[in-house]
Amino acid sequence: MPNQGVTLTTQILTEACQCVESQLGGAKDGRWKTALTYYRPALREASASGDLPRELLGVALHDQLGSYYFLLRAHRLILQADSSMQALMDKLQSYKPRVVLNFEGFQYRLGDFQVRVGKCVPSSEVLRGIMMEVEYLPLSSIEKSRQILEDFFDIWQDTVKKRSLPGHFILVEPNFADYGLQDHYTPQHTAVQYATCMTQLMAAVRN
């Protein structure tokens, strides 16, 4: 989240990456890219949307290239499908993509952690945000790894403070149970996190 009056630039991303590499000693492990697509229903009569969901979110995750995830936040529903599902929705023409957000950047290995730092860029190419994804590899239980990840985030905040970045990172806290997801972490959890991240970012920008 940038400080008030500060324009987001790729310089901030470079600074964040520097933090991971120099201060924390992360080893660069490649690039990553996740795409979020906001769909809206195509209506025959614009005024009568009835109880159709206003928004359908599609997620293509960086490390799940064969899968696609659809989220209906209003219904707390997440559907896992093959990547061909995007083409299928396209054929139906009932929901059309309106906004595409690309999250892309570098990934790093830091001991038991895999860290991804990236920028959030809509199709208009204007930088909207910087995000970071931290994965604790040894555990799949959300409860068991909660403390470790919170500690990591605290260390990250301290590191970033020392660099005087013109902004601060906000921890995303989705409610996985709302979507019927369990304690065992899956790619569906990641998709929910991206959706929640965007909601929180947009709410923060509005405020």
Added chain:
Amino acid sequence: MECVVQGIIESQNNSHYMRHNNGVRLQHVEALQILLQGLCGVPKERVRVHELCLKSGPNLGVVPSEVRLLCDLAQPTPSWTVRHVGGAMRGAGAEQISVLVRTIVESKVGHNVLRFFYSLGYKLDHELLKEGFVFRFQRGAQITVTVTSANKMPKLYATDEAVPVTPGIQLVEITAPAAAENYSEVVAAVSSFCEYLAPLLHLSKPGVSMGIVPTAAAAAASLMSNSGAKTL
């Protein structure tokens, strides 16, 4: 894309022929199975699919849309697939070939797919339970031959209470995936395979009904006696 042909086959005794065959029961479907077994060289697999056809609600989409949800009940754990059948290839070239070439998009999906489409504004148009068997093999193309009876449910989703829509008749469907670059080869492979089945059934484009083959009974008898599969 996929290439498709369909035909129908009788699945019950035809008492007219019983007199000519010393009371031997003729099961055309069984005969077809024996023929397919010989041609394909692979074992048959069981088919039990709950098919739900959903259509878009009144205001959804500039044009109406339709999607099929298929729940595979033959496996220990049911699995779901969603399918969109697109338009058939058109033009003089398409009319000349005896196989339908159409666009198709399919995806495996999670078990909450029905709730997903209902939430999107789709409604259940009809549902069927398809039961039978399938042969999947390679013969010039990746060919799938499915022989099923279509059953309707008296109550919503009641697959255990399904009854045949057309008792005594089963649907035979032959499909093969194709791409724009190779569909003519796939069409040729499917057409050529259909010729082997000609004595037992007419295969044609879906929607073009050719009825039951007059020689079916005789062909079935011959297959059954050759294989030694007789029931009294």
